[in-house]
Amino acid sequence: MNRYLVMMFRRPQFDPAVVPQHQQFLETLRAQGRNEMSGPFGDKSGGAYLLRAASMDEALQIAHTDPAHTSGGWDITLYEWNAH
Template sequence: MNRYLVMLMRRPQCDPAIVPLHREFLEDLRAQGRNELSGPFSDKSGGAYLLRAASPAEALAIAHRDPAHTSGGWDITVHEWLAD
């Protein structure tokens, strides 16, 4: 499995009620061994998580199931992480 950095930036229309659903999604990923690390940015502009997936396509598919994405309240980008 490879690592992917999923970055989420809040849009003005972000619904705060989605945050608990997003956190539940991240906990489910953690239970599957796919979410290594996650957290919000200190300025409340968004957050990021480190995702384990077999390919860029799989990482993007997983990130697109995130309630933060499906709600339309966050911009999500996925970057392959080549950490040592």
């Protein structure tokens, strides 16, 4: 599996009520061995997580089911990450 850095930034219409759903989504990914690490930015503008997937297409499919994305409250961008 490859690693993908999922960068998330809050939009003006961000709804704090979605945060627990997003956190549960990340916990589910962690239990599946797909989320290596995650966390918010110190300035509270968003956060990031390191996703494991077979391809960019699969990573996008997974990230686009994140409540942070489906709620419309965050902009999400993925980068294939060749970390060592």
